[in-house]
Amino acid sequence: DVKVTQSSRYLVKRTGEKVFLECVQDMDHENMFWYRQDPGLGLRLIYFSYDVKMKEKGDIPEGYSVSREKKERFSLILESASTNQTSMYLCASSPWVGLVRPGELFFGEGSRLTVL
Amino acid sequence: GQQLNQSPQSMFIQEGEDVSMNCTSSSIFNTWLWYKQDPGEGPVLLIALYKAGELTSNGRLTAQFGITRKDSFLNISASIPSDVGIYFCAGQGYGNKLVFGAGTILRVKS
Numbered sequence: 172d173v174k175v176t177q178s179s180r181y182l183v184k185r186t187g188e189k190v191f192l193e194c195v196q197d198m199d200h201e202n203m204f205w206y207r208q209d210p211g212l213g214l215r216l217i218y219f220s221y222d223v224k225m226k227e228k229g230d231i232p233e234g235y236s237v238s239r240e241k242k243e244r245f246s247l248i249l250e251s252a253s254t255n256q257t258s259m260y261l262c263a264s265s266p267w268v269g270l271v272r273p274g275e276l277f278f279g280e281g282s283r284l285t286v287l
Numbered sequence: 288g289q290q291l292n293q294s295p296q297s298m299f300i301q302e303g304e305d306v307s308m309n310c311t312s313s314s315i316f317n318t319w320l321w322y323k324q325d326p327g328e329g330p331v332l333l334i335a336l337y338k339a340g341e342l343t344s345n346g347r348l349t350a351q352f353g354i355t356r357k358d359s360f361l362n363i364s365a366s367i368p369s370d371v372g373i374y375f376c377a378g379q380g381y382g383n384k385l386v387f388g389a390g391t392i393l394r395v396k397s
Contacts, residue, residue, distance in 0.1 A: 175329070206387075211296070213375060214330070214387040229384070261329055275320075276385070278329030 174198070175279040177262050183285045190249040192282050194262030201266055203245035204276065205229075205237060208259040217260075220245055252286045259283050293376050293388030300366055301396050308374060308391045309360040316378035319352050319359035320385070324373040333374075334361070368395050 178193035196203065202221055206214040216229030218237040226237050234256060238246045245264075249256055260283075263276040293310045300306060310319070318337055322330035334345050336352035336359060343350055349362045359378075363370055376388040 211389050213291075213293070213389040214377075216384060219384070263329070275332050275335065276330075278331070280327070280329050 175262055175264055175277050177260075177279040177282045179282050180280065181283050181285075183287065184252050185287050186253055188252050188286075190252050190284065190286075192247040192249075192260055192262075192284070194245045194247070194264075194279055195243050196245075196262075196264040196277070197243065198264065198266070198277070199242065200264040200277070201242070202264060203239065204263040204265075205235075205245065205247045206261040206263065207231065208261055208281070214261065217247065249284075252284075254286050257284060257286045291376060291378055291386055291388040293391060295391060296389065297392040297394070299394045299396065302366060302368060304366055306363040306366050306370070306393065307360060308376075309358060310376035310378070310388045311358040312378055312386075313357070314378070314380065315356040316380055316386075317356075318379040319350070320377040320379070321348075321350050321359070321361045322375045322377060322387075324375065324390075326372065330373075330375055363393075366393075366395050368397055371395050 175196045204219040205217040208214050215231050217235050220226045220239045236248045259281050261281050262279040265276050291310050291312050320335045321333045323333050324330040334350040339356050340354050341352040347364045373390045375390045377385040379385050
């Protein structure tokens with residue numbers, strides 16, 4: 172089974188702190204994604220990566236950055252956390268389109284971040 | 288950017304009832320997908336649709352890709368308590384990015 176593991180299920184941080192959210196997948200997938208989930212807004216794409224050291228902005232990248240130094244690991248960074256970044260963060264991975272059905276993402280369990 | 292309108296926002300139904308939810312878009316999609324998120328978990332793919340007019344079943348779930356390519360619906364027959372969760376539709380146009388709906392929260396009364 173594909174396993175996407177997010178390092179922290181729950182975090183509480185203070186405004187202005189730097190926050191790292193780590194994600195590791197064990198299926199050698201090329202593509203990795205970070206989404207933010209908020210009630211009534213669904214899942215919104217923050218950043219994604221198609222390869223090591225490669226990243227592309229999603230729909231809401233402001234206030235976030237990412238790092239992909241190794242194929243299996245994709246980190247989301249909040250340089251200076253703010254209260255409006257309190258949310259559920261979901262990491263996902265997928266292999267190249269053509270190896271699985273297009274659109275099939277494998278999600279982690281999520282990291283719930285509260286910024287005070 | 289592209290947006291999906293998913294309805295209803297939430298449903299509270301009796302066990303054994305059938306459930307229907309849908310998504311509409313102002314844009315054309317090449318793929319429609321339905322995901323379910325159990326409480327405390329990440330979303331899992333239920334059904335994927337790749338062709339306009341396609342009707343696909345997965346157990347008690349049935350989904351259709353609208354003929355205009357701008358909508359899709361998901362039906363759940365004879366709901367059971369483990370159907371509770373959040374159901375998301377997602378559309379994929381050209382490229383690898385998905386656009387997700389806001390979700391339908393399903394609650395089932397025993």
